[in-house]
Amino acid sequence: MERNDKMKTVYLDNNATTSIKPEVVEAMMPYLTDIWGNASSVFYEVGQKAEAELIKLRESVAKNIGAKNANEIYFTSSGCEADNWAIKGYAFANKRKGNHIITTKIEHHAILGTCEFLEKHGFNVTYLDVDEAGIVTPEAVEAAITDDTILISVMMANNEIGTIEPIKEIAEVAKKHKIAFHTDAVQAIGHVRVDVTDLGVDMLSISAHKFHGPKGVGMLYIKNGTRIDNLIHGGGQERGKRAATENLAGIAGLAKALDIAVSDIDKNMAHMQKMRDRLINGIRERIDYIKLNGPTDERRLCNNVNFSYEFVEGEAILMRLNMKGICASSGSACASGSLDPSHVLLAIGVPHEIAHGSIRFSVSEDTTEEEVDYVLETMPKIIDGLRAMSPMFEAFEEGKLESFTKKV
Amino acid sequence: MYSEKVMDHFENPRNVGKLEDANAVGEVGNATCGDIMKIYMKIENGIIEDVSFKTFGCGAAIATSSMATELVKGKTVEEALQLTNKAVMEALDGLPPAKVHCSVLAEQAIHAALKDYSEKTGIDLGLPESVHEFDCASFHKSMNEENKK
């Protein structure tokens, strides 16, 4: 059972991060070597060259997310920074208009942590409930609006259970009430078409490492006319909105990865969906007492598989998977390093007991059928093995404990 | 994150499964918190002749259960009563801070089985009343408060 070093790694944790594409590395290299100037130092050629490149990269990103103007693109250090900036920056700049923010219970911690911080600084936050598929309805958003509401933030796609939210409809509600709307599209890029103009959003966050770009670079789209305070004060970069000498190599990596993700989206989506469904159907055929977390229809991200396995715990499953060279993630308390299971699973009504036994597999365009079949062959043995040593499974077999899920 | 010993006991757990001729059984923890440990013992003439476990929980929960059974196997009931979570941790070359509670649970599970033995046989082991009342909900609450500091 020991992990054999020659063993192939099957990476199925693409909602956590993705591998960087060689073309992306290649696109970044010139900015780490020849074009090393400071894009703000425009009185000599070295800097001018960097500035000219930055303009081109910004235009490319604008085009690929459907922004009308390149000056609506603001590069950041991460998805977390983009989310923090959107929420704090908008809240502080508009606090005279009101102090109420609406978001959901299933947001990434980048949003939830920011909102909790704002609650300590005089803002009120409504965390909307979701249904069992993780959906937030436009009606629920509208019902939560008060005279004090200034900002609504709902993620475009959930990182744990893959729910795709009705962003366009929610943006319409926000517009009708003249409230700013932000969406965290970090998991959407490369998996769902993202066009800020068509969606009608005021702000949108992305992060390069989720679509085969480098880590440590993100972007916040801020529609012209949206008032927002700085998160990072200092120099005049990003039109005075975000100080810090631009990370040109990172930005070039983001721009290139986005370009590839957008051009290949149809082909990639079709492939990922095939791999996802092969996993979902295969697991259902092979393992009893499980529950698929998240939507079962077209509202599910093309790359996300999240099941709860009754009577076993997620971290133990992850460790057994690792012994077989398979990388995945879990919403169990132990795996997250916290003491409660995933807030997303609890929000969709999964009881603690089976939230602890959840495993997420997330595929990419590089995932092969062989890899999926290897997981399908391995996973039942792992679950059977852990159930054989589970006192809960023993109690269930002796009729002393009920199953939450029905035998499939 | 885990020591080699922990990994070894996770990958090759010792004494795992139900002991059919057990005469003492203890169970602690609850599913809501994510760990349940059940210990089976066959005690004869005050000696733990055989011991096994079943555990629902993370890697550390499985490894600490496995190690705890190893530490009490062949020991007298009195010796087993002296088992502490610290001893389990030391035998495993340590645990990450977030997993220390697993070793506490392992200690409690051993004590719970001994309590069951004491109740069934009427042999007074001088066990405190609260021995298997590991309150995981309040433990989690205090850990969360600790983390917030």
Ligand SMILES: Cc1ncc(COP(=O)(O)O)c(C=O)c1O
């Ligand atoms: C939905 C969502 N938002 C934000 C982030 C944070 O992005 P980053 O890792 O670039 O800070 C992530 C990634 O973990 C995410 O999945």
